[in-house]
Amino acid sequence: MARTDDPSDRRAPTIKDVALLAEVGIKTVSRVLNDEPGVRPETRDRILKAVESLGYRRNEIASSIRRRDRRTASIGLIVEDLANPFASSVTRAIQDFAAARSHLVLVGSSDGDPARERTLVQEFGSRLVDGLIIVPSGADQSYLDYERAHGVPVVFVDRPGKRFKADTVVSENAGGTAEAVRHLAARGHERIAFLGDRQSVYTAAQRLAGFKSAMEALHGTADKRYIRTGLRDSRQAHDAAVEVFGLDPAPTALVCGNNLATIGAVHALQELGIRDRVACIAFDDIELADLLRPALTVIAQDTAALGAGAARLLFDRLDEPGAPFRRTTVPVRLVPRESGEIPASA
Amino acid sequence: MARTDDPSDRRAPTIKDVALLAEVGIKTVSRVLNDEPGVRPETRDRILKAVESLGYRRNEIASSIRRRDRRTASIGLIVEDLANPFASSVTRAIQDFAAARSHLVLVGSSDGDPARERTLVQEFGSRLVDGLIIVPSGADQSYLDYERAHGVPVVFVDRPGKRFKADTVVSENAGGTAEAVRHLAARGHERIAFLGDRQSVYTAAQRLAGFKSAMEALHGTADKRYIRTGLRDSRQAHDAAVEVFGLDPAPTALVCGNNLATIGAVHALQELGIRDRVACIAFDDIELADLLRPALTVIAQDTAALGAGAARLLFDRLDEPGAPFRRTTVPVRLVPRESGEIPASA
């Protein structure tokens, strides 16, 4: 028999309930639900009426375990910290792309912890996501072999994974800092400082590389005393900035490798009373950057393109599992406001 | 028979494969996987070894459709726009709470569109989420009756839903603006302006209400000419600010009801050359608020408590479906920096 007649039954109606009410077989109901041909219009009407009156909704989960493609129309996304504006913007873009393909997005934050990343991958995997988009942490993503072996494609975003080849989308980090250097050089700056994170962080290394190569192209060399890396938080960035701008001769301009560096550096410049004299270009746009005085000139990442690009690569691979891996580089954009336009006067 | 022996079989190993390899029945495997008693240690070992060697992972989806509680250990979250820092902070807090209970989070953005909200609810529902957390949009959440009837609890966050009673977590909006007024009054301000969004937006209405009641408590009345609402974007806020500060006598202080108002207002004050003279307190903290000059005094929402509170209400209801509905109000915090400390000199 079907189910209890108890009206307080909390369970949602099933295809069986619909079939019973419409007095047809479940397969006929299934046909109607899936727009398959071969159902008489009147039968069809009767079934749709039953669907309506019962408030029937397809159980997508049960459906997916039985369907040939076994797709759940959901993808998993792992970022470092969703509370970070960069991560949430990328996530939003992925959401939109996924929604356009009627897919839902499971989101998790790894906090840069490789173990947490693995745990999330497993949890996503056991919930049968169709694919994964990951901002990878740590030195080894080879554990993803398991997912790939079972048909779950992976796309890396923001930085490449290690020991695991996969489709990847990254920003044009080196190009961004190089452009910043040229932008400053065009305004007469020669002594340009750089504040950045640990070089083990992919983006930090790329940004420094771009900085160095542009400096070398311009002046033949980049003064090492003006370059400070390994800065883990804004406090360290602040202290490094104070030191660098205490040098003689002091730099006349500054490139900040990330947000934390920017916060520390701006505070330092403020304290030193040189915020209006030292040119400054920061990687990553911030909210209300143009409310600052001077308004902050930034190298903005195209988070929308980053997210959409990652989603595109993932869906492309779902469509064509055998295609060669692709790596997309998303241009960054230097947004001139005021701080980067300060000339090297003194 | 079990399955093809083709090693290129993309399908993940099942409990059946494990049983076959360990030479036991599937129920015994299930017992081991679920830590049920009544399995000889040596049998157990054999099974665990088979699990290991096959790389077996439980299919949580298949598991949930059969289990008595039918829980999928996933919840659905609908925010207005995940790219918004407020939304992403709340989301992060919910994620963490859910993770601590081994639940995954499906996230969607409604963009404030009621139809989109409904669509997302349906998609989440047909994927059998255990519960929903929603930042509601529009004038009618009664459609959620269906979810509740089928055992899916709902929690509203940031603002209450309409025509549908449910657990709710909101910020102490009115208290925040009231405190801002008192903060300004303590510095000698009497003519205080207010810039806010449409009054149909719950938080906007609450914030204005708090502003008015505090003004009336202080001066017996709130001058209507200094109050501008219905501001939909920073452009409108800018124009309203220019008008209000063109009045004679002009206000000496300003309370901004939201981020958009803040952006427009600060730009306006800047243009009018009174940014250093007019006191300003803004609702919602912003990144790098203390890099502004003057550093922005804000009424900060406790997004972590908002998210955690919503998640807590949801899990509590999952544990105890019959309990009376609760409404939690999360305190806001006035963060004094510089802009709110400017005295009413001139």
Added chain:
DNA sequence: TTGTACGCGTTATCAT
């Protein structure tokens, strides 16, 4: 045009 039987991977029932 329609329905029956089976299978997906798991847990639940009940026997052994």
Added chain:
DNA sequence: ATGATAACGCGTACAA
């Protein structure tokens, strides 16, 4: 202590 078998809700093969 263990396992055969039903059941979950659905799609699929095939028979009617």
